[in-house]
Each structure stands twice: as structure tokens, then as C-alpha cells.
Amino acid sequence: MMCKHRTLFILFVLIFCVLQTVLAGEKPKAHLGGALRFNYNYSDWKEGNKHRGGDFGFDVFRINVNASWKKIRLDAEYRFYARTSGGGMLKYGWVGYQFNDNHVLQLGQNTVPFGAMPFNSNNYFFSINYYLGLEDDADMGLKYCFRKKGWELDAAFYKNADLLDFSEGVETSDSRYAYDIAGRNKEVNQGNLRVAYNWGERWKHQIGASAMYGGIYNLDTEKMGSRYAFAIHYTLNWKRWNLKAQYTTYKFSPENKEDEPRNQITMTAYGAPYEIAAHADTYTASLCYTFPIDKGILDEIRLYNDFSMMHKRKAGFNDSFQNITGCMLGMGPVLVYVDYALGKNQPWLGNDWNEAFTSATLEKGWNARLNVNIGYYF
Template identity: 55%
Template sequence: MRYKELVLLFLLATSIAVNAQSEQEIPKVTVGGALRFNYNYSDWKEGSKDRGGDFGFDVFRIDVDAAYKKIILDAEYRFYSKSSGGGMLKSGWLGYAFTPQDEIQIGLTRVPFGITPYNSHSYFFQINYYVGLEDDSDMGIKYAHKDTKWEYSLAFFKNAEELDFGSASPVSDSRYAYDVAGSNKENNQLNGQLYFSFGDQYIKHRLGMSAMVGGLYNIETGRNGNHNAFAIHYELNVKRWDLKLQLASYEKNPKNKEDDPRDVVVMTAYGAPYAVAAKANLYTAGLSYTLPVDMGPISSLKFYNDFGWMDKRVKQFKDSFQNVTGCMITAGGVYAYVDYALGKNHAWLGPEWTNAFAYGGDSNSWHGRANINLGYYF
């Protein structure tokens, strides 16, 4: 009898261990997303002024995070209106976590450049975003390390998002972040990013630098040009205050046809391309203050001002500017950005679309846009 009891006890313990192991090996999947609406009043649009602005659908998005042992997955798909590019994969990658501090990512992964994840506080991002140097993701492989003091990333990107594999197919306009387009395509790009964090529980500093170099393949000439960028950046957090400072410089040297200009390049996102100066320096500064409140469902108010200057390295070009003053209101899963954005020679903040970030607009004057973006995140 004692022998049978021992056998039963052993079988029971083995069953419990196997079940526990099986439970640990079950893939973990988390699904989230957001639904956002947008109101804007643009002072350079007579129709917008006559109607008192417009309010409509912005985006619906689905986020998926998954993990199985040390294998991880991260993906975000967005649905915009047809005129804004329609459906698009913002990012999506498969990874492997060697340790809690080290992982490798393969797929459409965030480009490690500048202050990440965002060099901004507002709905509009910083001016860097509009020339492809903020919150951009490309197709490649990235190694990332992060501990309490040091963060660094090394990445190789074969190309930007590729939706058509024809040998002479131009880049699709349906994308979330700006990439070189028209007759040129980004390819074989190397990125490096380094951060050092220091301070204490009251004052925190984050100092970093980023670099990028890659090719620009021209589908008409079959020749490879090149592009590069460099940035130094600093972040300071003192209690409720947050400061972001960045200096960046980029240069794009396409191998276009002889009669095509080389001092501008075409970039595209959200279904609509425009021209951008091929060489420029970018100076940005952003400051925010977060105020905890108890106002019904509202738990915090974040006040901010983000300023950006695009200093074009061609004397005949008119520089571009952006300044956004606003407040982010948080109420559980609801976030609202209330912004007043000013722009000068800015495609999204003024009447000139095609050449604002290149030669500049005809008026060379400031224009304003009052904007409210309301979203529920789940």
C-alpha cells in the first residue's frame, strides 16, 4: 500500500509540474488600440474660417503585443481616411530578448535617431518629424540595450516600408512617417544611438547622440546617392518639469537625372508627397509642466511649448519654423491635446504645401491652427 501511495504521489507531482510548465509556455497576447477624433481651425483656409473649423474622424488603431518565452512581437496598425493614406502598418516587428536589458528586433522597427520615443510634447510632434527624423520606422534589424545608466542601439535598415517590390516602383504615399520618395528610395542604412542617464530621484538628466548614414537609390538613373544625419540631444526632468533640447543636421545627395534638381528631395506620408530641402540643420526645444488635479475624471494637465527651426543650408531657401503651445488633458483612458500651432514656411501650417519645406512659401508669413485631438485608448 505504501508503494502505491508513493507512485500516486509521484504521478500527481509530475502532473502538477507539467501543467505549471505548460501554463508558463502559453503565449501571452495583449490587444489594445485607440479611437481619435480631431477638430481644427486653420486661419489660412477661408472655408475653415467661415465654418468655424471642422470636426471629424482622425484614426482608429490596433496594437498587439505578444511574448512566448524570450520571443516577443510588437505591432501597430492604423486606419486613416482614404485621403490621409488609408490603412497602414505604423510598426511591426519580431524580437528576441536575450536578457531583460538586451533584445534584437526584426521587421518594421523604430529608427533610433534623436530623442526617443518622442522629441516633442504635442499632437504635432516637432519639426523633425516632417523631414523623417522623429518617430520613423523602417524595415531592418536592430539591437537595443537599456539599463539604468546606459542605452544604446545599433541598426541596419534595408529600406523604408516597401509595399511594391517592382524594381522601378516608387515609394508608396501610404505611410505613417516621412521617407524619401519620388524617383529616390532609401536603402542600406546604418543607425547608431547612445544615451547616458544620470542624476537622482529629484533631478534626472539624459544626454545622447545619434548618427545615420545610408544610400538613396534613384529608380530612373539606377545610381546610388547617399544621405546622412547627426544629432546631439539632452533631456532634463525636475519633479513636474520636462525639458527636451536637440540639435540635428542632415544631408541628402541623390543621383538624379541631369535636369532634375539636387537641392531638394521628395518626401511622403499620409497619402501626399512634398518637396524638402536636401540639406538643413534642425534646432528644437520643448518644455512641459505636469499638474496633477482632481477634477472629476480628469487626473492631470500637462502644459507645454515646443519650438522648432529648420535652418536650410541654401541661401535662397526660406527657413521653416514651428511653435506649438498647448495642454494635454488626461482622464483615465481618454487623452485630449488642445494645441495652438504656428508655422512659417510649413506645409501643415500654412497655404503652401508642395514647396514650404523646400524653397519656402510665397507669403513667408506665420499662420496659425487651433487644434483639439480627442482620443480613447484601450
């Protein structure tokens, strides 16, 4: 054991000496940032929450690191949630090479290029796509980014989802920021391609298309299934207005055991898995307007409405809906999101957790949640 520690110590010293020699000519640049957020919610389907007048507590503490040395780049974000919400987790973290202003390579856990980016929504809850693993997701692989004369092209290969446990037969961890396939299936060998074009000066448009294809490895049958997703999106910026619209279709085809259903699949994040329909289409539309204030501590107010629906391509599965009306108050480093969230057959907005994104029931109506998120960003 002593020999092992001595070897590791010598290796560490050698690496440190090499880095000191390499960095002697030019010092790296680094920026440390982050955020601390708190959250209040009043949920009409929770009797205890209603009787208490809602609940207010800790949301997340996060650390962001952005560094560069010559043409080498590093970008990472680590988040600390409550243990019941998954605990600590890496949102993304990659090392890249900036060839020039037009070409970049990113290696590591980087954001999956898909749909309107960086987000297909304005509110705290994102759109339904997020809960299906199709918005603000990051996986482990290599991504190439090209930007020139209005064109955006991203091509990526992801070996697997983030936070992989290399032990044979171990299921995907529930402690993760973005939704990934879980249970007895794992995401593997995923390819992504996203192309978008920007034009206009007063009316700034973007239109784009995205494609994803990958494998689904089953731990029981040891067979490889498949999955795909396609999307087209459009965004518009005019004066203080912003519009986003997107259509997405996806299909998961796992190779489960004979006695297990294949019309649904397990997804997980924030410490709690649930089921989603294996084949569905989603429609999202977002509109927002920003009022500049610049009085006192208030810089701006952004009003928005984000609508999304999930049409399940399985007879007997009822569709899911989500509509968020709210505003963002910008006060220097402080951002406050005030959202009135309505959901039907949405697990985060109702008491049907495991079947809301699969069969659901026609008897269940809309649920509402008033949510206030307060964050200091540094």
C-alpha cells in the same frame, strides 16, 4: 490552380501542428489594445474652414498587439486613416528576442533609433523633425538594444523603408505613417547608431548622440546616392517639469537625372508627397509642466510649448519655423490635446504645400491652427 490551393492548405496545417506542439509546454501571452480618435481644427489660411467655424471629424482608429512566448516578443501597431490621408498603414511591427533585461533584438519594421526618444516633442503635431523623417519613424530591418546602468545603446541596419513595393521602377507608396524618401528615389541600406546616458535621482538627466548613414537609389539613373544625419540631444526631468533640446543636421545627395535638381528631395506620408531641402540643420526645444488634478474624471493637465526651426543650407531657401503651445488633459483612458499651432514655411501650417520646406518666400508670414484631438485609448 486546385493543386496550388491544396499545397497551401497542407502547408498551413503542418505549420499549425508544429506551433501547437511548440506552444504546448507554455502558452503565449498577448495583449490587444488600440485607440479611436477624433479631431477638430480651425485654420486661419483656409477661407472655407474659417467660414464654417472649423471642421470636426474622424482622425484614426488603431490596433496594438503586444505578445510574448518565453523569450520571443512581438509588438505591432496598425492604423486606419481616411482614404484621403493614406488609408490603412502599419506604423510598426516586429518580432524580437529578449536575451535578458539588458539585450534585445528586433526584426521587422521597428522604430529608428534617433534623437530624443520616444518623441522629441509633447504635442499632436510633433516637431519639424517628424516632417523630415527624423522623428517617430519606423523602417524595415534589424535593431539591437542595450540597456544597463544608465546607458542606452541602439544599433540598427535597415534594408529599406517600410511598405516596400518589390516591382521594378515603382515609386514609394504615399500610404505611410512616417515620412520617407519618395518620388524617383528610394531609401536603401541605412545604418543607425544611438548612444545615451542617464544620471541623477531628483534631477534626472539624459544626454545622447545619434548618427545615421544610408543610400539613395534613383530609379531613373540606377545610381546610388547617399544621405546622412547626426543629432545631439539633452533631456531633463525635475519634479513635474520636463525639458527636451536637440540639434540635428542632415544631408541628402541623390543621383538624379541631369535635368533634375539635387538641392531638394521628395518625401511622402499620409497620401501626399512634398519637397524638402536636401541639406539643413534643425533646432528643437520643448518645455512642459504637469499638474496633478485627481478630481472628478480629470486626472492631470500637462502644459507645454514646443519650438522647432529648420535652417536650410542653400542660398535663396528661406528657413521654416513651428511653435506649438498647448495642453494635454488626461482623463483615465481619454486623452485630449488642445494645441495652438503657429507655422511659417511649414506645409501642414499654411497654404504653401510643395515649396514650404524648400525655397518658400519671405512674403509669407505666420499661419495659425487651433487643433483639438480627442482619443479613447484601450
